[in-house]
Amino acid sequence: MIEATAIDAVLRTLADPTRRAIFERVVSSDEITVVELTRGSGVTQGAISQHLKSLKQAGLVAERPEGRNVYYRAQPEGLAPLADWMSHYGVFWRERFANLKTLLEEIDP
Amino acid sequence: MIEATAIDAVLRTLADPTRRAIFERVVSSDEITVVELTRGSGVTQGAISQHLKSLKQAGLVAERPEGRNVYYRAQPEGLAPLADWMSHYGVFWRERFANLKTLLEEIDP
DNA sequence: AAAATACATTAGTAGATACTCATTGATTAG
DNA sequence: CTAATCAATGAGTATCTACTAATGTATTTT
Numbered sequence: 001m002i003e004a005t006a007i008d009a010v011l012r013t014l015a016d017p018t019r020r021a022i023f024e025r026v027v028s029s030d031e032i033t034v035v036e037l038t039r040g041s042g043v044t045q046g047a048i049s050q051h052l053k054s055l056k057q058a059g060l061v062a063e064r065p066e067g068r069n070v071y072y073r074a075q076p077e078g079l080a081p082l083a084d085w086m087s088h089y090g091v092f093w094r095e096r097f098a099n100l101k102t103l104l105e106e107i108d109p
Numbered sequence: 110m111i112e113a114t115a116i117d118a119v120l121r122t123l124a125d126p127t128r129r130a131i132f133e134r135v136v137s138s139d140e141i142t143v144v145e146l147t148r149g150s151g152v153t154q155g156a157i158s159q160h161l162k163s164l165k166q167a168g169l170v171a172e173r174p175e176g177r178n179v180y181y182r183a184q185p186e187g188l189a190p191l192a193d194w195m196s197h198y199g200v201f202w203r204e205r206f207a208n209l210k211t212l213l214e215e216i217d218p
Numbered sequence: 219a220a221a222a223t224a225c226a227t228t229a230g231t232a233g234a235t236a237c238t239c240a241t242t243g244a245t246t247a248g
Numbered sequence: 249c250t251a252a253t254c255a256a257t258g259a260g261t262a263t264c265t266a267c268t269a270a271t272g273t274a275t276t277t278t
Contacts, residue, residue, distance in 0.1 A: 008126055015124035016266075017117055027198050034225055047267060049226055068224045068275040079195070086192065089136050125236075143255055156237060158256055177245040177254045 006059075006081035013058040014082075018043060019051040023074070026061055031071040115168075115190035122167040123191075127152060128160040132183070135170055140180040 014020050022041070026032055034052070038045045052072060055061040059078035064071045123129050131150070135141055143161065147154045161181060164170040168187035173180045 008129075011120060011124045011129070015120045018266080020117075020120070024198050035223090043266085044268060045225070046227080046269080050266080053226085065225095070225065082191075082195065086188070086195070089133055127236080144253085152236085153238060154255070155239075155257080159236080162256085174255095179255060 007085045009058045010060070010078065010081050013054050013060060016051075018047075019054060022048065022051050023055055023060055026055075026072050027074040031064070031073045033069045033071055035069075037072070116194045118167045119169070119187065119190050122163050122169060125160075127156075128163060131157065131160050132164055132169055135164075135181050136183040140173070140182045142178045142180055144178075146181070 014023065018041070022037055025037060029036075034045060034048055037052075038048045041048060052061065052063075056063065060075055061072050061078070062075045064073065123132065127150070131146055134146060138145075143154060143157055146161075147157045150157060161170065161172075165172065169184055170181050170187075171184045173182070
């Protein structure tokens, strides 16, 4: 089955452990290059670039080329579809409040 | 790369659109049987059972056999690893508050 | 200019996985 | 008892995907 929704892209992208680890490292560091991400990753540089491409297409990271380096940084908005999905289908949260998103907006408008 | 953490199981399980749709239907209905889930799903009963097995192993659904029917219901706690992960790596949320989980516990202890 | 570095991309491959079809076990209906 | 229904499971298959290895393209260094 083929779907192309935002939540689909985000979940499929984060489902892979290697790719998720890359995302976590990007989040943890302000900006980080491909070589740095490659070091200690256990996979080749090519694999890292492929994963970054997926993350970029899912809207989870953004790039900033500078010279021969490319600096990657996390794109927080990319997680919004996941947050929305959680608020819709996350019974756990819905049981506690009517709508998590609404609550958050009330707290921090 | 092989990992067996809770967040890994949850994300991998929800990554598949068909399986996620099943989960969403289980969440929406209080309790639902396999035949009901099969109807309008576009896949066979066997496929549904296989997906339910995955969802069960991920802790996202629970079953209640009754006669020859098996009623499935959502298991809200199963989404906790995802919520935890969001609070750790969801920059979007972290930028707004130090820790989402802490906040939620303060509101509803 | 030549060598080196950073990154992207391609082709090819091995393994994962989502599916169908068929079968089985169990329960209920006629 | 027999037939029908519900669900789980196994075998087989086609597709997807994460990876390596190799190559290409810039850019920087020497």
